[in-house]
Amino acid sequence: MKQKRNFQFSTLHSPFKKFIECIVESILTASGAITSIIILLIVLFLFKEGFGLFKSPTVEKGYMLCVNASNPIETLTSQQIKQIFDGEITEWNIENGELKTEGENNFQSSTLNFPLEIMIFRFDDIFNLYSDEELGENYDLLPEKLGEVISENPNIIAFLPEKYLPENNDVKTLSSTHITPADFFLGKEWIPTATPAAQFGVLPLIMGTLWVSIFAIIIALPLGLGVAIYLSELAEERTRKLLKPSIELLAGIPSVVYGFFGLVVLVPLIQKTFKLPVGETAFAGSLILAIMALPTIISVAEDAMRNTPRTLREGSLALGATRWQTIYKVVIPHSISGISAAVVLGIGRAIGETMAVLMVTGNAAVIPNSLFQPVRTIPATIAAELGEAPVGGTHYQSLFMLGCILFVITLIISITAETISKKQPNKGL
Amino acid sequence: MKKVILATVILASVMFNATAQKIKGSDTVLPISQKEAESYMKENASQSVTVTGGGSGVGISALMQGTTDIAQSSRKIKFDEKQKLQEAGKSVKEVVIAYDALAIVVHQSNKVTNLTREQLEDIFTGKITNWKEVGGEDLKIVPYSRETSSGTYEFFKESVLKNKNYMNGIMSMPATGSIIQSISQTKGAIGYVGLAYLNKDVKAIHVSYDNGKTYTEPSVANAKNKTYPIVRPLYYYYITSSESKIKPFIDYVLSDKGQKIVSEVGFIMIN
Numbered sequence: 287m288k289q290k291r292n293f294q295f296s297t298l299h300s301p302f303k304k305f306i307e308c309i310v311e312s313i314l315t316a317s318g319a320i321t322s323i324i325i326l327l328i329v330l331f332l333f334k335e336g337f338g339l340f341k342s343p344t345v346e347k348g349y350m351l352c353v354n355a356s357n358p359i360e361t362l363t364s365q366q367i368k369q370i371f372d373g374e375i376t377e378w379n380i381e382n383g384e385l386k387t388e389g390e391n392n393f394q395s396s397t398l399n400f401p402l403e404i405m406i407f408r409f410d411d412i413f414n415l416y417s418d419e420e421l422g423e424n425y426d427l428l429p430e431k432l433g434e435v436i437s438e439n440p441n442i443i444a445f446l447p448e449k450y451l452p453e454n455n456d457v458k459t460l461s462s463t464h465i466t467p468a469d470f471f472l473g474k475e476w477i478p479t480a481t482p483a484a485q486f487g488v489l490p491l492i493m494g495t496l497w498v499s500i501f502a503i504i505i506a507l508p509l510g511l512g513v514a515i516y517l518s519e520l521a522e523e524r525t526r527k528l529l530k531p532s533i534e535l536l537a538g539i540p541s542v543v544y545g546f547f548g549l550v551v552l553v554p555l556i557q558k559t560f561k562l563p564v565g566e567t568a569f570a571g572s573l574i575l576a577i578m579a580l581p582t583i584i585s586v587a588e589d590a591m592r593n594t595p596r597t598l599r600e601g602s603l604a605l606g607a608t609r610w611q612t613i614y615k616v617v618i619p620h621s622i623s624g625i626s627a628a629v630v631l632g633i634g635r636a637i638g639e640t641m642a643v644l645m646v647t648g649n650a651a652v653i654p655n656s657l658f659q660p661v662r663t664i665p666a667t668i669a670a671e672l673g674e675a676p677v678g679g680t681h682y683q684s685l686f687m688l689g690c691i692l693f694v695i696t697l698i699i700s701i702t703a704e705t706i707s708k709k710q711p712n713k714g715l
Numbered sequence: 716m717k718k719v720i721l722a723t724v725i726l727a728s729v730m731f732n733a734t735a736q737k738i739k740g741s742d743t744v745l746p747i748s749q750k751e752a753e754s755y756m757k758e759n760a761s762q763s764v765t766v767t768g769g770g771s772g773v774g775i776s777a778l779m780q781g782t783t784d785i786a787q788s789s790r791k792i793k794f795d796e797k798q799k800l801q802e803a804g805k806s807v808k809e810v811v812i813a814y815d816a817l818a819i820v821v822h823q824s825n826k827v828t829n830l831t832r833e834q835l836e837d838i839f840t841g842k843i844t845n846w847k848e849v850g851g852e853d854l855k856i857v858p859y860s861r862e863t864s865s866g867t868y869e870f871f872k873e874s875v876l877k878n879k880n881y882m883n884g885i886m887s888m889p890a891t892g893s894i895i896q897s898i899s900q901t902k903g904a905i906g907y908v909g910l911a912y913l914n915k916d917v918k919a920i921h922v923s924y925d926n927g928k929t930y931t932e933p934s935v936a937n938a939k940n941k942t943y944p945i946v947r948p949l950y951y952y953y954i955t956s957s958e959s960k961i962k963p964f965i966d967y968v969l970s971d972k973g974q975k976i977v978s979e980v981g982f983i984m985i986n
Contacts, residue, residue, distance in 0.1 A: 348795075372840070372879045408878065410794070424801065447795060479863045480880045490884070549893060554900045563855045563903050566886060644889050648897075649862070652884030660886055670862040670889055676772065 329693070336687035339470065342680040343462045345482050349409075350448050351460040354440040358383055361461055364469065367483035370404055370443060377402045378441065407435065407444040425450070433457055445482045465680070470687065476651035476662070478671060478681045486684045490651045492691065494661030497568045497654050498643060502575035502636040507629065509576070510583030514628070517584070518591040519613050530588065537581035545645030548574040553646055560658060566648030568661040574642045579632040586631055590624020591617050623707035630703040634696060640665040664688050735763040736961055740774020740787035743866050743909075744949050747813055747968075748787055750976045755967050764964060771866055778952055779803065784961050786952040789815065789866040800954075808958070810951045812968050814983040816910040817871060817945040818933035820895070820917040822902050827851040829930040831923045832944070835875050838905060841882025846903060859894050859906035860885045867891075870947050871907050907945075910938060911981025938983050949982065 344364035345351055351367065353359055360383030362370070369375040379386045379402070412421075412432060421428050433452030436442055446452075451459065465486065473487020513533070517526050548570055556573075557565030594617045602612040618625070648660030649670070668685050675681040738748050745768045752764035767783075774786035775796050792807065800807050819835065821827065827849055830838075837843040839858050846854045860881055861868045872878065888894045891912045898904040899916035910933055913919055921930035924944035937943035951968070953961055967973050974984040 368880065413794075425798070449795075449798075475883050477880055477883070479869075481878075549896055553897075557901065564857050564886070564901055566897060645893060648886040649888070650884040650886045660884070662887075670887070 332686055332689050332693065335683055336690040339486070339680065339683040339687050340465055340467060342465050342683065344465055344469075345445075345462055346484070347680065348448050349482060350446055350451060350462070351482060352436055352442075352444045352446055352451070352457050353460065354436055354442055355456045355458045356440050357458065359385060359460065361463060364463075364465070364483040364485065365475075368475075368477070368480055368485055371406055371445070371480075371482060373406075376404055378404055403441055405439050405442045407439075407442050409444075409446050409450075429453065470684070474653060476667070478675075478684060484680060486680075488684075488688065488691065490653045491662055491664050491667055491688065493653050494568070494647070494651075495637060495663040495665075495692075495695075497657065497661055498571040498575060498647065498663055499633065499636040501568065501572035501657060502579060503629075503633055505572060505576035506579045506583060506632055506636070510580050510628070510632065511587055511625070513580075513584045514587035514591060514625075515613060515618075518588045519609070519617065530585070533581050534585050535581075536577075537585070541578065541639060541641040542645075544574055544578055545642035548642060548646035556658075562658055564648060564660060566646055566660050567658045568647060568654055569657045571643045571647040571661065571663070572657070574646055575636045575639055578639060578642060579635045582635055583628045583632040586628035587621075587625045590621035590628065593624065594620045626703045626707040630700055633699050637692065637695060637699075638665055640669045644669060664692050735765050736785070736964060737783045738764065738766045738774075738785040738787055738951075739769060739777045739783035741771040741789040741866055741949070742768040743789040743815060744787035744812075746980050747949070747977055747982060750980055751964075751968050751973055754972075754976060755964055758967075759963075762964070775952065778807070778954065779805075784953060784957055785965075788950045788952060789947065790869065791948075791950065792952060806955045807952050808955050810953075810965055810969070811948040811985055812951050812965075813949045813974075813977040813985060814938060815947050815949055816933060816935075816938040816943055816983060817867065817874075817907045817947075818910050818913050819905065819907050819920040819922060819945075820898055820913070821905045821920060822898060823916070823918050824902060825851060825918060827920070828918075829921045829923065829927070831927045832875055833926070835922070836877065836879065839871075839876055839881055839885070840879050841885075854903045856905060857901055857903045858882070858885055859897055859904055860887045861891070861894065861907075862887050862889055867907070867909065871945075874945055874947070875907075909981070910935065910983070935978075935983055946983075 345367065351362070357378065358380050359378070362385055366375065366385050375385070412428070412435070415435065416431055421431060429450050429452045432444070432446060432450060433454035433456065436444055436452060437454060437456030451457075470486050470488055472489060473485060474489050475485040475487045476490055477485040517530060521529065549566075552570050552573055553565035555565075556562065556567060556570050598616055598620060599612055602616045603609075607615065643663050644666040647663065647666065649662045649666055650660035651662040651667075652659070654661045668688055671681070672685050675685055738752070745766065748766040752766050755764060756762055766787075771786075771788040771790050774783065774788055775792060777783040778786040779796075779800055792809065797807065819830065825846070827846060830849060834843065834849050838849075838856055839860070843849060844856055846852055846856055858881075860871075872881065886897070888897060888906075891908050894906045894908055895912060895914065895917055898906050905920075908917075913933070919933050921932050922944060923930045929942075931937050931943045933943055933945075938946050951965060953965075968977075969985070974986075978984050
């Protein structure tokens with residue numbers, strides 16, 4: 287600041303110019319501040335929307351599950367609700383007010399006083415039983431008719447809107463529970479549109495993302511660093527001038543193109559080579575991501591290595607080190623922070639990439655136990671589902687929660703890379 | 716492609732003034748409305764119609780808020796949506812503008828030609844896992860589905876799976892094109908696509924909804940004479956009080972010329 291003033295006095299500038307300079311400075315400061323605040327707000331928004339999920343009920347908002355009053359059942363887990371409505375659990379097997387899913391049914395019909403077989407009743411079924419006229423004007427008689435249906439069938443479980451809940455002594459509503467963090471983080475099923483109880487088990491998605499990204503990095507890293515070393519240290523000037531722009535060109539290809547290439551070329555190839563029932567696998571995703579991450583890794587790492595001062599190299603060679611020793615002991619340690627930046631950017635690309643992975647991994651939400659299985663990744667899930675998820679609903683919140691998870695994963699990676707590159711200031715020199 | 720259409724539509728809606736007729740809703744119906752609007756405006760230079768997608772639910776809630784004149788929908792209006800409209804003192808009218816049929820497709824080399832609805836339900840909910848259980852060779856079944864955001868996903872779930880959930884971990888593809896691509900290169904694959912997308916790369920399955928008494932081939936003719944079971948109507952919804960404003964356009968869609976456009980886009984005419 288002082289220097290600037292001296293400069294101004296010496297060139298005899300008008301106070302007007304000084305004023306302008308002041309304004310420019312404050313604009314720069316303000317834009318910096320605004321950007322940081324906006325980023326902070328976006329992160330806050332992400333987490334606020336995401337954590338709303340744990341306030342949502344397991345059963346769809348505005349709806350209730352009802353049973354006949356003679357039924358001793360008190361609560362059902364969201365998993366059980368799903369299994370009942372899918373026809374996987376077909377009998378009331380109740381112990382202490384809870385549904386037993388395993389083991390033989392010890393109850394006789396007579397002890398429960400009603401048939402064991404579960405009868406499923408969805409709200410829309412009422413329109414098959416009664417015509418619109420019978421339900422009265424503005425559906426005034428609807429709750430009454432629903433009540434009749436429930437009291438007539440002691441083995442019923444009904445999925446009804448709260449608004450039309452029958453006021454009838456024969457009807458018992460099941461107490462509603464909230465989605466817990468355990469349901470979310472440890473759940474193994476991702477069926478966000480299941481009614482009445484959507485399943486938000488995020489484990490398969492996290493595992494899918496990790497499998498695909500880790501293997502992409504395992505493939506891309508050695509290759510990328512190898513090419514970077516070759517380009518910066520071993521290649522002739524002419525080869526380098528030709529090769530580097532063409533590699534950088536790869537980074538400019540849109541990811542949909544990579545995805546389509548993967549779907550049409552890689553997927554059938556993988557299927558034939560490994561004799562798999564399906565070609566859309568985690569492996570296909572890893573390969574595509576590796577190809578996509580390569581240009582970033584190569585170009586950033588190569589730039590870092592070429593920035594090693596000439597004096598360092600010459601000193602090393604003059605001391606009698608071979609070319610390889612110079613690369614290994616001088617160039618790489620000197621450029622380690624640039625190389626780790628390359629690695630972080632590469633991993634970032636692999637974890638956050640959406641479109642290409644969406645097209646080649648098959649998007650099956652199962653926990654993978656081999657590389658040759660279809661997987662579903664977090665970014666692909668967000669991209670595919672956010673479009674139709676009603677704003678503010680449970681599904682929408684769960685997708686924001688996925689965004690938070692992705693954010694945390696990337697944060698961890700950046701912090702790790704930062705510490706690694708800081709730990710090695712000129713080590714080995 | 717969808718995004719390009721959306722972008723042009725948004726641009727167009729900004730350019731036109733507020734007195735224009737607005738259509739909003741299902742992405743399935745979007746191409747029909749788009750083409751109809753284009754040719755309607757060509758013939759009536761004074762009129763302007765703008766079309767936006769976003770999903771059936773989005774269209775109907777826009778109708779409630781009065782931000783659209785017509786809601787295009789690939790499903791019937793839900794009971795609670797109708798209720799909300801009634802509470803707001805609006806009565807809604809429904810017009811069927813076209814039909815859409817789903818075809819079940821498998822790999823070309825698959826020997827299975829006929830499947831019943833029950834078999835399809837078991838395949839897509841994961842109870843049947845090998846083709847030999849339904850009369851084919853000893854091969855693992857790989858079912859493909861659309862993403863959950865698609866109206867086709869919901870329709871298939873409702874009509875074929877009788878509201879049960881798809882098997883855990885079903886392969887789900889972002890677009891009809893990738894379903895066809897994947898099925899044409901995967902031997903054990905089975906999936907569903909809109910009738911308009913059927914081509915020679917995949918084999919269409921004959922479907923029976925009466926426990927195997929009659930199997931019907933998916934074709935426009937069979938969908939029209941209602942022998943093919945997996946057919947859904949596509950709707951326009953509008954508020955009765957604004958009928959006079961939009962009637963000319965709806966009449967145009969229902970006219971012979973408008974219906975010709977429907978079949979050109981790949982859907983089934985209403986008569």
